[in-house]
Amino acid sequence: MTWGIIIAIVLVLFIFTLLTLGDGLLKVTASQAGEDTSGYSVLPTSLQELLGLGKKKGEYVPDDAPVKRLKRGFDVNLAGGPSLGQAGIRELRSATYALKPKDLIGMSPIPKVMPELGATVKAGEPLFYDKKHPEIIYAAPVSGEFIELRRGEKRSINELVILADQGEMQYHKHEDVPNLETASRADLVDFLTASGAWPFLRQRPFDIVADPSMTPKSIFVSTFDTAPWATDANFSVAGKEAAFRKGLAALAMLSGTKVHLGVNGMAQERPSDAFLKADEVEGVELHYFQGQHPAGNVGVHIHHVDPVLPNGQVVWHTDVHGVLLIGQLLLEGIFDTSKVIAVGGAELPAEEGYYARVHQGIHIAALLEGMADDMTTEKAYVRNAEGQKEEKMVEVRSIRIVSGDLLSGKQVERESFLGFYDDQLSVVKEGNYYELFGWLVPQAGHPTRSRTFPGGFFPGTHYVPDTNTNGEKRAFVMTGEYESVLPMNIYPQHVMRAILAKDFEKMEGLGLLELGEEDIALCEYVCTSKQPLQAILREGLEELRAQ
Amino acid sequence: MALIDFWKRIEPSKENQFLHATYDAFFTFMFKPNLTTKGKGVHIRDAMDLKRTMFHVVIALQLCLLVGTFNIGHQHFVALGIHTGFIEAFHLKLVFGLVQLLPIVIVANVVGLGIEFYFAARRGHAVEEGFLVSGMLIPLIMPPDIPLWMLALAVAFAVVIGKEAFGGTGMNVLNVALLARVFIFFAYPTEISGDGPWVAAWALAEDGATKVADYYWAHTMFNPLFDAAGWSTFVQGTPFVAGYSGATPLALGAAQGWAQVDAVTGEVTGGILSQYSALQMWMGGIPGCIGETSKPAIIFGAIFLLITRVASWRVMLSFVIGTALTGMIFNAWDATVFMNVPWYQHFGMGGLLFAMAFMATDPVTAAQTNRGKIIYGFLIGFFGMVIRVMNPAYAEGWMLAILLMNVFAPLVDHYVLEGNISKRLKRAKEYAK
Numbered sequence: 001m002t003w004g005i006i007i008a009i010v011l012v013l014f015i016f017t018l019l020t021l022g023d024g025l026l027k028v029t030a031s032q033a034g035e036d037t038s039g040y041s042v043l044p045t046s047l048q049e050l051l052g053l054g055k056k057k058g059e060y061v062p063d064d065a066p067v068k069r070l071k072r073g074f075d076v077n078l079a080g081g082p083s084l085g086q087a088g089i090r091e092l093r094s095a096t097y098a099l100k101p102k103d104l105i106g107m108s109p110i111p112k113v114m115p116e117l118g119a120t121v122k123a124g125e126p127l128f129y130d131k132k133h134p135e136i137i138y139a140a141p142v143s144g145e146f147i148e149l150r151r152g153e154k155r156s157i158n159e160l161v162i163l164a165d166q167g168e169m170q171y172h173k174h175e176d177v178p179n180l181e182t183a184s185r186a187d188l189v190d191f192l193t194a195s196g197a198w199p200f201l202r203q204r205p206f207d208i209v210a211d212p213s214m215t216p217k218s219i220f221v222s223t224f225d226t227a228p229w230a231t232d233a234n235f236s237v238a239g240k241e242a243a244f245r246k247g248l249a250a251l252a253m254l255s256g257t258k259v260h261l262g263v264n265g266m267a268q269e270r271p272s273d274a275f276l277k278a279d280e281v282e283g284v285e286l287h288y289f290q291g292q293h294p295a296g297n298v299g300v301h302i303h304h305v306d307p308v309l310p311n312g313q314v315v316w317h318t319d320v321h322g323v324l325l326i327g328q329l330l331l332e333g334i335f336d337t338s339k340v341i342a343v344g345g346a347e348l349p350a351e352e353g354y355y356a357r358v359h360q361g362i363h364i365a366a367l368l369e370g371m372a373d374d375m376t377t378e379k380a381y382v383r384n385a386e387g388q389k390e391e392k393m394v395e396v397r398s399i400r401i402v403s404g405d406l407l408s409g410k411q412v413e414r415e416s417f418l419g420f421y422d423d424q425l426s427v428v429k430e431g432n433y434y435e436l437f438g439w440l441v442p443q444a445g446h447p448t449r450s451r452t453f454p455g456g457f458f459p460g461t462h463y464v465p466d467t468n469t470n471g472e473k474r475a476f477v478m479t480g481e482y483e484s485v486l487p488m489n490i491y492p493q494h495v496m497r498a499i500l501a502k503d504f505e506k507m508e509g510l511g512l513l514e515l516g517e518e519d520i521a522l523c524e525y526v527c528t529s530k531q532p533l534q535a536i537l538r539e540g541l542e543e544l545r546a547q
Numbered sequence: 548m549a550l551i552d553f554w555k556r557i558e559p560s561k562e563n564q565f566l567h568a569t570y571d572a573f574f575t576f577m578f579k580p581n582l583t584t585k586g587k588g589v590h591i592r593d594a595m596d597l598k599r600t601m602f603h604v605v606i607a608l609q610l611c612l613l614v615g616t617f618n619i620g621h622q623h624f625v626a627l628g629i630h631t632g633f634i635e636a637f638h639l640k641l642v643f644g645l646v647q648l649l650p651i652v653i654v655a656n657v658v659g660l661g662i663e664f665y666f667a668a669r670r671g672h673a674v675e676e677g678f679l680v681s682g683m684l685i686p687l688i689m690p691p692d693i694p695l696w697m698l699a700l701a702v703a704f705a706v707v708i709g710k711e712a713f714g715g716t717g718m719n720v721l722n723v724a725l726l727a728r729v730f731i732f733f734a735y736p737t738e739i740s741g742d743g744p745w746v747a748a749w750a751l752a753e754d755g756a757t758k759v760a761d762y763y764w765a766h767t768m769f770n771p772l773f774d775a776a777g778w779s780t781f782v783q784g785t786p787f788v789a790g791y792s793g794a795t796p797l798a799l800g801a802a803q804g805w806a807q808v809d810a811v812t813g814e815v816t817g818g819i820l821s822q823y824s825a826l827q828m829w830m831g832g833i834p835g836c837i838g839e840t841s842k843p844a845i846i847f848g849a850i851f852l853l854i855t856r857v858a859s860w861r862v863m864l865s866f867v868i869g870t871a872l873t874g875m876i877f878n879a880w881d882a883t884v885f886m887n888v889p890w891y892q893h894f895g896m897g898g899l900l901f902a903m904a905f906m907a908t909d910p911v912t913a914a915q916t917n918r919g920k921i922i923y924g925f926l927i928g929f930f931g932m933v934i935r936v937m938n939p940a941y942a943e944g945w946m947l948a949i950l951l952m953n954v955f956a957p958l959v960d961h962y963v964l965e966g967n968i969s970k971r972l973k974r975a976k977e978y979a980k
Binding site (some may be wrong): 003004005007008011076078096217302307309310380381383402407408409410411426428431432436437438439440446449450451452453455465466467468471472474476478480482483489490492493494506509512517519525526529530533534535 | 590591
């Protein structure tokens with residue numbers, strides 16, 4: 001019997017020695033190969049880390065502030081992210097701008113277009129509205145000539161294109177701006193819906209444009225984005241602090257209860273005072289969130305502060321740009337959609353991204369000047385009519401352009417326009433290549449969370465991504481994967497199964513209403529079985545909304 | 548890439564489904580396919596896929612396989628009473644082990660993969676990887692002398708009834724490898740239980756009582772080579788040691804208590820030659836199923852799975868806790884000699900650790916929620932010990948305990964999910980007030 005204990009101890013010591021040795025060797029080899037070993041974590045370096053107390057909050061976080069530490073999540077570190085570089089934030093304009101009604105969830109396929117083709121519009125003048133909600137106006141982001149209506153299947157409207165003025169931007173000046181001190185909530189709602197600012201308020205569940213006839217139980221604003229290559233809201237708000245405060249005050253009036261502002265609790269650089277001191281505005285509450293992606297998603301903030309429950313109540317949310325737009329509208333009477341976006345990708349000319357101040361709906365080609373052609377030709381074997389194989393050159397895409405981030409954005413063409421809400425453009429190499437024993441060898445070079453690759457041990461390393469699926473679609477096999485990257489008390493895999501089984505009660509009960517595509521995107525990224533979770537989620541949400 | 552060109556040129560037409568599915572299986576085995584993400588949803592995907600997951604389990608099993616192979620030979624010679632040192636006559640033991648093991652591995656994989664390919668072609672989808680692991684697990688949980696036709700029958704039963712009938716990989720309710728074993732266990736119990744099957748290649752001598760070594764051509768084909776090198780050779784008809792029964796430490800412990808297991812006396816007591824020590828039992832120089840004997844090899848595999856995060860630590864940990872607690876309860880109860888076996892020594896006996904590392908952690912048949920996994924592992928530990936210790940006929944419980952909990956895992960998950968749902972509904976009602 002003593003033998004057993006001695007052997008057990010010897011075994012444990014032996015394995016621990018082996019691990020420590022392997023650990024050290026791995027670290028040495030990795031740093032020789034130029035990998036970043038700072039985030040490396042097989043063995044906890046201290047007891048604190050072992051107990052999960054390692055991460056400190058930012059120094060700017062007050063001691064008594066409500067801080068939510070999110071343990072689950074994963075930062076997808078990719079090479080080619082935006083940097084300020086020499087030029088700083090670039091001021092970019094394009095010849096044409098466009099709004100894409102299909103970016104708006106729940107919009108009817110053929111909205112009512114208001115100006116005639118060829119008419120001159122000023123920034124902030126009405127462009128179209130949804131026939132189901134005629135009171136909500138969608139306004140032109142820039143001034144110029146309304147030159148084209150691009151249609152898709154069944155005459156549905158894809159893009160409303162405006163040829164922008166080359167000189168100074170002409171703003172439509174609102175004379176009837178309500179004074180927040182004296183005006184009623186109804187006045188404010190009428191003004192915002194008529195001026196084109198309303199669509200920037202969105203509703204959870206479903207992520208649709210907020211319904212002006214409803215009152216939300218609270219309004220959420222996230223001031224940081226943890227997605228790969230995300231933009232930095234501090235740039236947008238710099239110099240517009242007054243507008244931000246005004247916007248928050250308006251939101252507080254709309255909510256009637258609280259505006260919850262989610263602030264990064266462990267940012268490397270101190271967030272803008274516009275965020276840190278926002279609670280001086282009446283009705284605004286600050287919440288600090290610490291953690292990896294998706295800690296910056298507004299869906300995560302809602303879940304932890306004031307969750308969407310299956311009882312018919314809704315919350316509204318917007319981003320920093322939405323608050324600024326509303327604030328500026330109330331302060332100056334103009335509809336200014338300018339925002340600082342991030343353009344990321346290792347395929348860009350300098351092999352890294354940049355920040356740019358642009359207006360909503362900018363032409364994408366203007367953002368990608370100097371980038372290589374996104375199509376190329378490749379040899380392929382194609383069967384002809386007789387069933388014989390022929391060698392043929394076919395055109396294939398080599399670079400993909402994504403409006404939004406790489407986890408939940410939409411693929412767009414170079415001759416298209418930035419999405420309605422998007423504040424980020426990503427370009428990524430297409431992964432249409434074969435890799436010999438790609439599933440077997442432990443080679444580096446692919447971004448991964450899995451520790452079956454050396455890269456999995458070094459989460460701080462930045463890899464160049466591509467769009468290869470890295471495997472074929474399979475049935476759900478692995479479990480616990482989704483939960484480990486979703487910092488919510490939700491079982492994503494079972495939500496998905498409930499959607500596939502069309503079990504409405506279970507969908508609602510398990511918290512489908514709390515989820516949006518961007519929240520589940522990371523689960524889809526890490527999924528071993530390569531399941532299309534976002535598509536399944538949207539299907540479920542649409543079914544619930546139809547009810 | 549000339550190799551890609553070659554593969555693309557020999558691609559068969561899609562009209563021949565079976566041929567194309569087979570081609571596709573081998574092609575995707577050679578190359579990671581050139582699929583890209585759709586324009587909607589994620590645009591980049593993690594480098595991990597199911598093939599890699601499955602293959603890492605296979606890697607984790609390799610040490611068990613290696614030591615297990617050698618141990619087949621070792622047990623054979625221990626029974627004969629010659630070359631009883633563990634690394635004595637290394638060549639003979641390794642050759643003997645391989646001759647026994649390779650046909651088992653080949654039959655299990657040919658039968659299993661053949662059925663998988665057939666069903667994949669019929670359903671018109673790609674061959675899924677699930678059997679990669681099952682095909683490696685099944686040989687490791689078989690006795691070394693299992694008749695191959697019986698194995699083929701068991702594998703076919705497990706794959707067709709246990710898996711394909713439910714819809715293939717990811718849909719099965721019961722663990723496929725254990726289903727193959729349980730088929731043999733109930734259909735041909737003498738081949739997989741008792742003292743006989745753990746030592747390979749023997750026959751009864753003409754007197755009808757003495758066991759003697761019985762080789763066939765595959766064993767002895769290397770004899771001339773060994774002879775030429777001046778090494779020892781296989782000798783047909785060598786008699787077994789008098790009184791050698793082939794009983795495993797587990798069987799000894801069940802019948803006569805721990806003292807009998809941990810006593811290397813070389814004497815025959817009660818008709819059984821006592822020949823084990825605790826150390827031997829832990830290191831693996833004991834008879835048993837091919838993969839279950841060597842505990843260091845299993846622990847190595849388990850740690851590999853935990854570090855690469857392929858297997859769930861929750862299941863393993865709660866399994867160990869459940870087993871230990873139940874063992875302690877039995878120690879305190881102390882009604883039979885088997886209950887008296889120290890609880891920690893149970894971990895070295897039989898298939899406990901193998902079941903913990905490779906069987907209970909199967910993600911498809913285990914509970915799927917994190918809380919459910921803890922309950923699931925704990926209950927396997929509990930039921931496994933109860934079946935092992937209380938069962939008068941057959942002293943081992945993991946196979947049955949895991950299959951039992953496989954059936955109840957959806958129920959465990961159901962209650963965990965119900966808890967989540969009712970919490971949400973309760974909050975919704977509070978807010979509505």
